[in-house]
Amino acid sequence: MNWSAKIITHRGEKRIAVFFDRNEELIAVIKAIKGSKWSQTMRVWHLPDHDEHREMFGLPLLIDSLPSEEGARSLENFRRWLRSKRYSDSTIKTYMEAAKSFLVFFKHKPSNTISNDDVILYNNDYILKNQLSASYQNQIVSAIKLYFTTVQDRKVEIESIHRPKREKVLPNVLSKEEVKLILESQHNIKHKAMLCLIYSCGLRRSELLHLKLDDINSKRNIVIIRQAKGKKDRIAPLSSKVLELLRVYYKGYKPKVWLFEGQVKGQQYSEQSLQTVFKQAVYKAGITKPATLHWLRHSYATHLLESGTDLRYIQELLGHSRSKTTEIYTHVSTHSLQQIKSPFDDL
Structure with a gap:
């Protein structure tokens, strides 16, 4: 942007x-x-x-000072522990920032004296006071729980740290007509191929950008998504129409390593640029909803459900570990609701 x-x-x-x-x-x-x-x-x-x-916007965080010396040492131990557990770089960065903000908040208190009451104090005097979201608070709780697993001499009872009550928010979904308008608004073959592949396979943004040339198996008509969220591989069926689009794209751009590369050959396409491509497509399509790239994944799952695909298959296609995560799409599918006749019609 x-x-x-x-x-x-x-x-x-x-x-x-x-x-x-x-x-x-x-x-x-x-x-x-x-x-x-x-x-x-x-x-x-x-x-x-x-x-x-x-x-x-890349501005310094509100809590941008350093923790105590003891806190800095324990943070470095925490980083090494996360690496040994093979957490992704983005997850390590997120957890380190969260743990750092917590330790800075209690910088005048040794880590081994912090208790569960202090965690509640932090939630009230930092998270809630600054009106931070429940999802951000949940992220902080995850980091704190993991951090204190690495601190041997501690008062905190990890199992007793509670999470915020989960908000029941329905996934945002575009209609098939809206998706079509968005995809057809892009005339740049590369941009169109990226958006079409995301929707047709229900990909996350990072999953698309980490695809390599040999992850497209044209003989079996599948896309191999490697080491996605949760370090899991999965496959997704490849639409024949998208395959043809990818062939046209490949002839024009000749990527070397990644399926979609930036201006420099061999370098990954950036997440920010991909977001901009989507926002431009939404604007060109005349859609005023505050749509994000992830809406395409939500729409893919919902449209599959409405077309009669079994929820267990959708779970596999999306790479969800728990069926409950996939079941949320039953609440936004209108297929069954449309069969219900309103009593108002009989008045």
């Missing part, structure tokens, strides 16, 4: 101002962020000053 951000004071409150040339696509993205506002006097969009938003 072509934007920049800085911390401002607006009506006595710290806010994050976002600067960009007028662009309906970017405005839609900003509007979708909870707490976003337009300042008529300053002529700028601004957001609540939270760590989640700071991280989004």
Whole structure:
């Protein structure tokens, strides 16, 4: 995204101002962020000053000082432990930042004296006070629990650390007509191939970008998704129409290593660029919903369910470990609901 951000004071409150040339696509993205506002006097969009938003724009986190010496040593031990468990680089980064913010909050207290009551204090005086989301809090809890498994001399009872009550949020789904408009709005063959492959196989963003040339098996009409979330391999059926599209794309671009590469041969296409491609396609399609790339995956699962595909197969195709994760799509599928006649029609 072509934007920049800085911390401002607006009506006595710290806010994050976002600067960009007028662009309906970017405005839609900003509007979708909870707490976003337009300042008529300053002529700028601004957001609540939270760590989640700071991280989004690459700004220093609210808790950006260093923990105590003892805390820094235990953090490094934590990093080594995560690596030995073969967590992904992105997961290690997330957990390290979360553990660091927790230790900085208690920087004047030795790690081995921190108790479960301190965890509750942190949730109230940092997470809730700064109005951070339940999902962010859940991420913090995961990091704290893992961190304290590496601290031998501790007062914290890991099993007793509670998670926030899970929000019952339905996945966002586009109709088949809307998906078609988005995919057909892209005339760049490379961009179109990326979006079509995501929808046709229900891929996560990182899964698409980690595909290599030999992961497309044209003889068996399958896509091999290697070491996806949870370090799991899986396969997905490859649409014959998408295969033809990929062949046209390959002839035009000749990628060397990755299926989709950036401007430099052999280098992976960036996540940020892929997000921009999708946002441009949504804007060109005339869709005003605050759609994100992940909506294509949600839509794929829901459309499969509505066409009669067994939920167990959808679970396998999406790479879900638990059936309950896949069952959420039954709540957004309209196929069965459309068969129900409203009593209003009989009045």
